[in-house]
Amino acid sequence: MREAVMKVFRGTDSGSGEFKTYKVPIEEGMVVLDAIHYIQGYLDPELAVRWNCKAAKCGSCSAEVNGHPALMCKSRMDHFPEGQEITVEPIKTFPLVKDLVTDVSWNYEVNKKIPAFKPSENADWTFMQEDIERVQEFRKCIECFLCQNVCHVLRDHDRKDVFYGPRFFVRMAGLEMHPLDTENRAGILKDQAGLGYCNITKCCTEVCPEEIHITDNAIIPLKERVVDEFYDPVAKLFKTIFGKKK
């Protein structure tokens, strides 16, 4: 039977942890998460990993496979050259808990700060499919946090104190572009969320397993909204006379 050589990060501290090597029999169509489960089930029951659906719907099994941020449940073993070692390590931007598990709780704290959906009071709740296509794109997000993981502002500069990250720009775009929403999040986007720190390198878009056009469809339109709100004198005058957005 063919075997894969898996090098899996083990440990509770990124400094003292190390890669352990496991040999795993390969079945047709196998994904990296299957190999990790094999290790758990037959070789090492203590190996820590997060997963739920195993079908790319829940966004739990994010990791870096051969250095590439990905969902383990979508990473096919047969996409790697035969005989090549496959390394699996935790995502880098969040503190390590153990093995492949990181502490992503910061994201849940950020989410609490986003002003909720506020529909207009006299809405009749009729709106057209074409008016929600974009919002539905954003709402496909499965919160795998891979976009947060690769964003320079978070990964290299660790500015979690001033920057919400692509996941939450997508979330805010989904609220801002809802046809019935009346809340104005431009101030938060500009200040607390630190939208200006994003220099649109599109790293987030590249890793999104849901293929959301994070930069083009969410971040850039939000940046435009902030510009309109705070830096465009004509629009400001217009708003003063005719009222707020929407």
Next chain:
Amino acid sequence: MANYEVHEYDVLVVGAGGAGLRAAIEASSMGVTVGLVCKSLLGKAHTVMAEGGVAAALANVDEQDGWETHFCDTMNGGKMMNNWRMAQLHAQEAPDRVRELERWGAVFDRTKDGKILQRAFGGHKWKRLCHVGDRTGLEMIRTLQDRGVHQGITVYMECAITRLLKDGNKVSGAFGYFREDGRYVLFKAKAIVLATGGVGKSFPVTSNSWEYTGDGHALAYDAGAQLIDMEFVQFHPTGMVWPPGVRGILVTEGVRGEGGILRNSKGERFMFKYLPEATRNDYAETEEEAKIWVDAAIRGEKTQARRPPELSTRDNVARSIYLEVKAGRGSPHGGVFLDISYQDPDRVKKKLPSMYHQFKELADVDITQQPMEVGPTMHYIMGGVRVDADTAESQVPGLFAAGEVSGGMHGGNRLGGNSLSDLIVFGRRAGAGAAEYAKKHTAAPSIVDDQIKAAIDEMEAPFNRKDGKNPYELQRKMHEIMSTYVGIFREENDLKKGISLLEALKEEIKQVSISGTKTYNPGWHMCRDLRNMIICSEAIARSALSRTESRGAHSRLDYTETDPEQQKSNTAIFQDGDSMKLEKTPTPVMPEELKKLFVKKEPANA
């Protein structure tokens, strides 16, 4: 005794899928303090995997629809084993609960005139499922999650509950541990809502994730509640069968709702020959008629044509597929073919985007060009904690249950789309019931130290046993037993053999051991989960043995007919000392005015 942290709430909700979140939102809105515990990260619960839609008689697409028809469909689908009152409340309240989700920010697909779009599903007479492509569950859980976050509910993520604590006969708290570091935690609570989902991990081929170890079922059983209808286990007709790693992953019923066709290896559209006599007239008679229905549905037009035979109820379609494969007419990997490739590729990608990606990426199959291979996968348990229909309270004072962990709503077979609606209807009712209860019982919950000590000892034990059993190996044994002896078709000798093997396995589970530390140690967690799984497995097997007929999802090879007498009782499982007891209790009898709803149409028992 090891240290543990302590929190106190009026209402503690265990489980943060659709039912748990909806319960927490309701309780919190009634002014009581609410804690919410979930075994995974928030938003990863099983609800997120629901695909096809949420059933509610909004009548946006088929204006003939109404709660009465939804009620009849649900009872017929459940082979009249349902708690009629639950089915009634569900059908009546689902539309309001769906509209409420929309007002909280859910963005459903639209009709041409801008209303919530509804699609056809198995066993539903009219197009009834509100949906967002094939990711309806994600939309629902995210909406509830964000609503809950802004309501001041405290969420404890990656926390597992191992015991319910009682003060006399009523619940007073819950004990558990955090997966992250293994620290213990005590939640004092006046009322507890169980919303822990199902039991799929007792079976090897399942659409369920690691979380589905029957925790709530077992916690309630241990606390003295009854589990009813446990013999009714739903095998979803269409799970993936190839490649091996994805075996069991769900293929949404939405594929058939959008016109997907089932064929065997001979190219025969076999569902025509498996339609039960009682409902045959509701379905198309020929391929031509089915095609007229599908074409009209795609164009959003009305038609006199009847729906395709693939939209029969899940129990029937799963059995039919099983029989076709058994007769040697299966696909290369032991399933049958499900084909939507005859439709416009862009439409398929739009209506079923995650199915398109799932097959493309995991099976190298382009569903717009070729058929899928599918076969039955364990998907859902109709049975669960016996509850009062109106308040969702169990027989243990202060203990409530909602969603898959509760029993009665779906009877002998659940219709697709009725689960998401169940979550929001009864999640809300359980939250309200628990809040009312907590308001009435003003005394602080009291905790008995001995119960905490026993809970801690139980968790510590696997570390102290040297050379004990490997938890994963024991789970594989359980899978072997359940798939061999308690599968889709059952028979007395098999079930008896299965029960005796489960009895033996129960003893082995007492010898389970693990090494390492308590820091995120899945093997240690599995040691505890096994106990829940074995309780549920045994309850399923014993209940299945006791029902000597075939009805809904319960198919007996030795009793192939439906026996009208056995509709009159539910199977109830409860703990008696160390052993599991079973008793038959009368099925609630429907009032006359509801019975009348069935008279003018087809006979009961679809």
